[in-house]
Amino acid sequence: MARNARAEQLWEYGRSVLEGARSEQVLRMARQVNAVSYTSAREYAGRSLFELLQNGYDAHPRDRRDGRVHVLLDEAEGEWGTLYVANGGTPFTWRDVERVCELAQSSKEVGEGIGNKGVGFRSILLISDAPEIYSADPDSPLGPEMDGYCFRFAQKVDVEEFLASEDNAHEVAAKYPPLQAPLPLDDVPATCRQLAAQGYVTIVRLPLLSEAARAEVRLRMRELAGAKVPVMLFLDRLAGLTLERRAAGGEAGELDDAHEALERHELTRSEERFAVTQDGAGHGFPVSCATVDLGPSGTFLVARGTVEKERLNSTLAEAVGSGLLDDTWQEWKRSAVVEVALPLPAPPRADRDAGRSTLSCRWARTRPRRSRGT
Template identity: 95%
Template sequence: MARNARAEQLREYGRSVLEGARSEQVLRMARQVNSVSYTSAREYAGRSLFELLQNGYDAHPRDRRDGRVHVLLDEAEGEWGTLYVANGGTPFTWRNVERICELAQSSKEVGEGIGNKGVGFRSILLISEAPEIYSADPDSPLGPELDGYCFRFAQKVDVEEFLAGENNAHEVAATYPPLQAPLPLDDVPATCRQLAARGYVTIVRLPLLSEAARAEVRLRMGELAEAKVPVMLFLDRLAGLTLERRAVDGEAGELDDRHETLERHELTRSEERFAVAQDATGHGFPVSCATVDLGPSGTFLVVQGTVEKERLNSTLAEAVGAGLLDDTWQEWKRSAVVEVALPLPAPRRPRRGQIYTFLPMGEDQAAPFPGHVNAPFFTKFDRTGLPSDNPLNVLLFDAVAEICLAAAAVLRTVPEPSMRQQAVDLVSWESEKGSAGRLRAAALRVHGSELADVPLVPVLAADGAVPETSWAPPRGAVLWSDLDLTVLTAHRAHEAGIVVADPEIGGDRLKRLAALCKALACPWEPGPEMLAEYVERIVAGLPLPRPGEPPQAVERAVRGPGRAFRGRRARPARQAAAARGRPHTAAHQPSPRQGGYGHKHAYPGQAERSECPP
C-alpha cells in the first residue's frame, strides 16, 4: 500500500471516530473514556519511559536477539524539549493503529510480550499532550524511509474544528478523550529521518508539555542508566539500549554534529547458551542455561524453564472462573516462560534480588532468594507490584521454585568451584512466607523425594572427587563453626569422617541455607552430646606429645564443652592418649569452666541437633 493510501486510511478512520461525537450516547461513553484515560496515566506516574521501552521491546519478533531501542531527549527542540523513542523490529501495522486508539485493547498476544493491557501508552499523557508516531512501511520495512503509518492524535482544537457549526462544539471538545482519533502526518521531522537512517522502523515523538515534564524525563532516563538492578537482564530480544540527552547549537531538530551531547549511555546485552546435563534434574524437568553479558552492568547466569500448557490452562481457567482474571487470559497460546538469574561471579555476600515482568517491578518486590526472577505475572495496574495470592502468580512462583531446584541440580554436576555458590544461592530461599513448603512441593515434582533428602548442602570431599560427591542432604550434614579455630577445624572434622559443610562457600551463604533447613526441621548445628562425640573423633586423630612431654598443647586445643563431656568414659585428651596406648595424667584434664577449641567460644554449634521428620 502506498503512503498516500495509508494516509487516507488514517484520515477516514479518524473521521469515523470523530463522527461519533455527534451522538449523545457515544458522547456519554467518550466522557467516561476521557476520565479513565487520565486516571490510567496517573496510575502509571513515573513509569512512562518504562512503558515506551516496553512497547519498543515488544515490537521485535520473539526470535530476535539483535534488537535496539534509542531514547533521545532533545532539550532545545520545542518550548520544553522533545522526547524521541525509536525501535527496530516490526513497523506499525493497521491493527496496531486500531489498538493504540482503543482504551484497554492491545494487539499483543497474552504472555508473549511485556504488556497486553493496552493502557500503558496513556502514561505519556503526563508528559506530552501531542504524541506523534512515525513508522516504516510494514510491507517493506528494510528501507530507510518512514513511509508507513505516520500520524498524530486529534486534540481539542481538531474536535472543535470538526464539529464547527454545532452548538456544543466547544463543550464536546473540552471533554473528548485523548489518543482516540488518528490523523495523518505528511512531513517527517529531521530527527526522525536521521533515526530511520540508523535502522529504526518506528519513532514515537513527544513534544514535552512543561518544565516538570522535562525534569521527569531527565529523572527517569537517569534511573534507567544507573538502575540498582539491571534493566536489560531479561530483555532477550534487545542487543542495545541507547539513552541520550542533547542540547542544540544549531537548528533545532537536526541530529548532526551541531548537537552537543550532554549525556549518553549505552546499555548492551549479549547471550551465550551452554549445554547442561538434563538428567541431573531428576524427573526430566528441563532447563536451559546461558551466560548474559550486560557490559558494565555485569554478567549473569540465566536459567530458563517453562510451565507446560496443560498446567497453565488449568490455573487460568480457575482464575477466570473465580473472576480474578478476565477472559482474555485464556487466549494464552504458548507455555509460560519462567527465568531466574544470578550474578557471575557470585558476590562474597549474597544480595537481595528483584522480581521482574521482563522489566524490574517496584523496589519492594524482592525475590525470595539472592537472585532475580522473571515471569509473566499478573500485576498491579502499573506493573510495580503483584497480588501474591492470585492463582496465576501462585503457579508461577511454584514454577520458580522448581526451576531453582532443577538448576541447582545441574550446577552440582559442574566441576567449576564458582558454581557451588550459585547452586547454594538458588535453594537458599527466605525461610518465612511459606518458602519451605513451596520448596518441599517443588522437590517432589523435580526430584520425586522430600527436600530434606535432596543434596542441597555443599560439603568437604576428597581432592579429585567427582562434583556430585561433594554434596549431602540436610539430614546428613553438619554446619561447623565459622569461627577462627586453630585445631578443631572443619577440615579436621572432615578428616575424622564427619560430613561437614564446606566453609569456602562462605558463612553468610551457609547461614542462609541453615535457616531454610531449620524451617524444614533439619537443623545442622550439632547439640552438645553430638558435638562431644565429634570432638573425641577429631582428637583421636591429633598428633600426641613425644614420650615424657606433658600434653598441654592437646589440652589447650580441646578445652571445651565441659558439661557435654561430663559423665563420658574419657575426657578428650585422655581419649586421644588411650587411642595411641600412652598414659595420660589427670592433672592435665580440661576444666569445664575454661574455653576450648583454642578459641574464646566453646564449640561450633550451641543448638541441639534433631532428626528431620520423615
C-alpha cells in the same frame, strides 16, 4: 500501499471517530473514556518511559536477538524538550493503528510479549498531550524512509474545528477523550529521518508538556541507565539500548554534531546458551541455561524453566473465575517461561585476557532474585 493511500485511510478512520461526537449517546461514552484515560495514566505514573521501552521491545519478533531501541531526549526542541523512542522491530500495521486508538485494546497476543493490556501507552498523557507516531512501510520496512503509517491524534482544537457547525462544539471538545482519532502527518521531522537512516522503523515523538515532564523523563532515563537490576537483563530480543540526552547547540531538531550530548549510555546484551550436565543418575534438569553478558553492567547466569501447560491453564482459569484477570488471559497460546538470574563474579584477569571464563554450577534450592513470565 502507497503513503498517500495510508494517509487517506488514517483520515477516513479519524473522521469517522470524530463524527461519532455528534451523537449524544456516543458523546456520553466519550466522556467516560476521557475520564478513564486519565485515571489509567495516573495509575501508571512514573512508568511512561518504561512502557515505551516495553512497547519497543515487544515490536521485535520473539526470535530476534539483535533488536535495538533508542531513547533520545532533545532538550533544545520545543519549549520543554521532545522525547523520541525508536525501535528496530516491526513497523506499525493497520491493526496496530486501530488498537492504539482504543482503550484497553492491544494488537499483541497474550503471552506474546511483556505487555498486552493496551493501557500502558496512555501513561504518556502525563508527559505529553501531542504524541506522534512515525513508522516505515510495513510491506517494505528495509528502506530509510518513514513511508508507512505516520500520524498524530486529534486534540481539542481539532475536535472543535470538526464540530464547528454544532452549538456545543467547545463543550464537546473540552471533554473529548485523547488518543482516539488518528490524523495523518505529511512531514517527517529531521530527527525522525536521522533515526530512520540508522535502521529504526517506528518512532514515537513526544513534545513534552512542562518543566516537570522534562524532569520526569530525565529521572527515568537515569534510573534505566543505572538500575541495580540491569534493565537489559531479561530483554532477550534486544542487543542494544541507547539512552541519550541532548541540549542546545545548532538547529533544534537536528540529530547532528552541532548538538551537545549531555549524557549518552549504550547498554548492550549478548547471550550464550550452554547445556546443563545431567546428575549422577542420568537425569536432566527441566531448565535451560545461558550466560548473559551486559558489558559494564556485569555477567549473569540465567536459568529458564517452562511452566507446564496444564498448570498454567488451571492457574489462569482460577484467576479469571475469581475476577482477578479478564477472559482474554485464557487465550494464552504459548508456553509460559520463568527466568531466574544470578550475578556471576568477574573472571580472574588471566582468564579475561585470554578471552576465557570458567563456569561451575551447582544446583540447589535457592530463592529467586527475579522472575519474568513471557
